[in-house]
């Protein structure tokens with residue numbers, strides 16, 4: 427671990443959504459800095475939503491900083507884990523909002539990874555039909571992806587993120603220092619979503635990730651800051667062009683059609699989201715190759731990078747008797763499905779993604795070639 431994190435805040439990344447526009451602030455030491463939280467219109471009280479792992483690390487620092495801005499700063503500490511991204515946990519947030527007398531002038535602060543961020547955003551979208559919220563992401567995955575773009579929600583046993591709302595935060599505050607305490611496995615999970623942006627949107631960034639992966643895994647602060655900023659720029663551009671996924675935004679789902687099937691099929695939390703997406707990108711690349719969009723060398727290149735990031739590249743068997751059938755059934759619950767037809771995010775090797783269906787027979791071949799049997 428390097429000692430120094432860039433202390434100067436980088437210039438914010440702006441996400442342009444008309445009256446819902448906001449900034450993504452990236453830098454070291456932001457959690458305790460009053461400047462990060464200033465200027466939220468109409469907000470009078472704050473409620474921090476976090477979990478039992480993040481609370482002992484960062485709750486006090488954030489609460490102390492917010493006390494300089496808000497006369498009342500409440501908190502609610504949720505159980506930790508993807509398995510708790512449920513109605514029951516969401517209700518704990520609503521219980522806290524009501525018990526602590528929160529009203530329409532309350533702003534929620536989501537302090538944690540993507541699970542806390544997605545649930546806090548959904549609670550903010552629903553409480554009193556909508557209160558403001560701020561994302562304070564503390565995992566790499568949340569800083570490069572989940573805190574940006576306004577997809578909020580919870581899982582259903584039959585499908586990932588199946589219940590939710592598009593609801594944008596007022597601001598995103600990425601404190602790079604929080605990544606110092608992130609477990610290795612979680613850092614790798616975050617790298618999956620960083621890698622994702624290369625094949626779908628920026629071939630030069632993919633080259634850069636390949637050259638700098640060792641630095642990223644060693645948590646070199648300059649490399650991490652660049653990767654987070656570039657990832658946020660790409661996501662901000664895509665979301666700015668297609669906020670509610672009418673078309674372009676689906677490219678951010680590269681690796682997720684297979685990945686979400688792995689998460690739901692294994693049971694949430696067995697594989698981390700980033701792990702499932704990493705392996706799902708290998709499967710989507712193989713499908714792209716079988717459909718003639720890329721060559722074997724590109725599949726090998728991406729597979730090698732994902733493996734180097736510490737992510738699984740061999741898919742799990744979800745059903746000993748009918749594995750491909752189980753994958754297909756799970757993928758039919760995907761939000762991109764239209765009239766029963768699964769849409770896959772495929773790549774053409776030039777830093778561009780294509781969203782289209784594929785014959786079940788070809789998808790079955792890919793699943794069989796990807797799973798350890």
Ligand SMILES: NC(=O)c1ccc[n+]([C@@H]2O[C@H](COP(=O)([O-])OP(=O)(O)OC[C@H]3O[C@@H](n4cnc5c(N)ncnc54)[C@H](O)[C@@H]3O)[C@@H](O)[C@H]2O)c1
Nearest residue numbers: 479506539540541564565567568571572577604607608699
């Ligand atoms: N809304 C979106 O656009 C979007 C995008 C990508 C992923 N997601 C969702 O995000 C979730 C995955 O997010 P995640 O990878 O952040 O997982 P997570 O929220 O479960 O966090 C990972 C683990 O790290 C711990 N943690 C968080 N910050 C820490 C820190 N600084 N130091 C030590 N431990 C820390 C957490 O308590 C947890 O145990 C999934 O539910 C996924 O569906 C949403």
Ligand SMILES: O=C(O)C(=O)C[C@@H](O)[C@H](O)[C@H](O)COP(=O)(O)O
Nearest residue numbers: 571575577586587675678679682761
């Ligand atoms: O922001 C998006 O759009 C994404 O697809 C980002 C994904 O990394 C993220 O996992 C998202 O939650 C998946 O979206 P979903 O609509 O398939 O649940």
Ligand SMILES: [Zn+2]
Nearest residue numbers: 619682699703
């Ligand atoms: Zn994702």
